[in-house]
Amino acid sequence: MKRVLLAFALILFPTTIYAENIPPQREKLQFQDFTLELPLGLEADRFYVPDDNQISADKVELGRALFFDPRLSADDSVACAFCHVAEDTFTDNLPTSIGIEGQKGGRNAPSIINRAFSREQFWDGRAASLEEQAKGPLTNPVEMGMPSHDAVVKKISAIKGYREWFKRVFGNEVNIDDLAKAIATFERTVVSGGSKMDRFTFGDKSALSASEKRGFELFEGKARCVQCHNGFNFTDEQYHNIGVGWDTGKVDLGRYTVTKRREHIGAFKTPSLREITTTDPYMHNGSIETLEEVIEFYNRGGVGNPFLDIEMKRPSASLEEMLDALDRIEGLVKLESDEGAALNLTRRDKADLLAFLKTLDGKGWRKIEEPDSFPK
Numbered sequence: 018m019k020r021v022l023l024a025f026a027l028i029l030f031p032t033t034i035y036a037e038n039i040p041p042q043r044e045k046l047q048f049q050d051f052t053l054e055l056p057l058g059l060e061a062d063r064f065y066v067p068d069d070n071q072i073s074a075d076k077v078e079l080g081r082a083l084f085f086d087p088r089l090s091a092d093d094s095v096a097c098a099f100c101h102v103a104e105d106t107f108t109d110n111l112p113t114s115i116g117i118e119g120q121k122g123g124r125n126a127p128s129i130i131n132r133a134f135s136r137e138q139f140w141d142g143r144a145a146s147l148e149e150q151a152k153g154p155l156t157n158p159v160e161m162g163m164p165s166h167d168a169v170v171k172k173i174s175a176i177k178g179y180r181e182w183f184k185r186v187f188g189n190e191v192n193i194d195d196l197a198k199a200i201a202t203f204e205r206t207v208v209s210g211g212s213k214m215d216r217f218t219f220g221d222k223s224a225l226s227a228s229e230k231r232g233f234e235l236f237e238g239k240a241r242c243v244q245c246h247n248g249f250n251f252t253d254e255q256y257h258n259i260g261v262g263w264d265t266g267k268v269d270l271g272r273y274t275v276t277k278r279r280e281h282i283g284a285f286k287t288p289s290l291r292e293i294t295t296t297d298p299y300m301h302n303g304s305i306e307t308l309e310e311v312i313e314f315y316n317r318g319g320v321g322n323p324f325l326d327i328e329m330k331r332p333s334a335s336l337e338e339m340l341d342a343l344d345r346i347e348g349l350v351k352l353e354s355d356e357g358a359a360l361n362l363t364r365r366d367k368a369d370l371l372a373f374l375k376t377l378d379g380k381g382w383r384k385i386e387e388p389d390s391f392p393k
């Protein structure tokens with residue numbers, strides 16, 4: 018009976034199992050003639066490369082050129098890197114992005130770090146792969162504004178340097194699938210790890226200050242962040258409604274538009290928290306400016322709405338407390354009741370949680386720059 022209850026409690030209260038037993042060496046990923054050194058903390062076996070798009074050094078370089086080249090847009094003004102700015106952790110630091118001819122989009126540009134560890138892309142996960150994702154912005158009228166993928170192919174084929182480069186890498190004429198494959202390959206090399214938190218997780222117990230450590234305990238405990246921001250990339254890769262936008266009268270249905278499932282109304286992909294100090298403003302609509310305000314948002318329990326995620330409402334309790342509660346019938350009743358989602362963090366709690374979030378800045382992506390010149 019106890020064992021059944023334990024299993025039950027574990028299902029109800031998933032907590033992160035940080036891999037403390039993995040030795041703290043950096044992992045090297047070797048692809049053909051390209052080596053990617055993964056910064057500390059990233060899990061090599063979760064790095065996803067599709068069978069039909071293997072990584073090579075020349076493909077990464079071609080992808081880098083395409084990513085930074087504004088000629089992929091209708092009027093040569095907007096590259097991918099226009100909204101995913103390399104030195105700004107591959108974001109644009111705007112609430113919602115501005116694309117071709119100064120047009121405003123409806124969502125906040127996420128960073129493209131650590132995309133190789135996720136399958137579904139976009140806030141609502143509507144692209145099943147990075148390859149699929151890369152084709153979207155090209156013809157989006159408020160992003161790069163090309164009339165069609167054929168038009169992109171025609172434009173890029175007219176550049177001799179690209180024609181030759183595609184031939185070399187793919188053995189083909191320029192085509193939209195290979196173009197997307199090259200860009201996706203470049204993006205897979207944009208990684209972030211080796212943060213203070215990673216050093217702490219992998220054995221350097223002095224890497225975090227007392228306040229940061231306490232913040233981590235809150236993150237995993239009273240503040241419940243880990244219920245969604247878990248694993249080495251601080252995301253469960255799932256979709257949750259935490260209420261962003263429900264107090265504005267302008268609700269984005271999010272994941273629901275993809276799945277048409279009721280529980281996905283207003284749900285968005287849990288973003289990674291790596292590099293979180295530099296990717297402001299926050300949330301799918303860029304509505305929260307600072308991390309202090311993000312913490313206040315969660316402390317209030319998000320924004321109440323009929324579809325608020327159950328993870329926002331779970332009572333926080335240690336496993337022992339849970340088992341104890343489960344042993345008593347009234348514990349079960351308590352679990353099912355719709356408790357408030359507020360966290361009741363003290364001022365010190367908030368300061369420590371903030372200190373912890375700041376330990377997630379790392380390295381890996383910082384050396385990536387725009388190419389000196391583009392193919393002619």
Ligand code: HEC
Nearest residue numbers: 096097100114115116124125126127138139140151154160
């Ligand atoms: C006009 C600004 C803009 C341009 C140009 C742009 N993006 Fe984005 N990007 C965004 C926004 C905004 C989102 C989020 C959209 C959404 O989720 O609905 C996004 C999402 C993404 C994502 C998903 C990240 C995640 O965490 O799910 C990737 C990857 C990406 N863009 C890569 C690219 C590539 C590659 C290009 C060029 C082919 C590009 N972007 C061009 C603004 C832009």
Ligand code: HEC
Nearest residue numbers: 240242245257261285286287288299300301315326328329
């Ligand atoms: C129920 C799951 C869930 C819990 C619990 C949760 N988050 Fe989130 N978090 C999300 C989702 C989903 C988003 C994106 C929501 C949106 O844009 O609508 C998000 C967004 C964020 C962002 C903005 C990231 C960005 O790139 O814009 C930060 C920062 C953040 N969460 C930190 C925290 C902290 C700190 C806690 C604990 C106090 C926490 N989260 C608890 C699911 C969760």
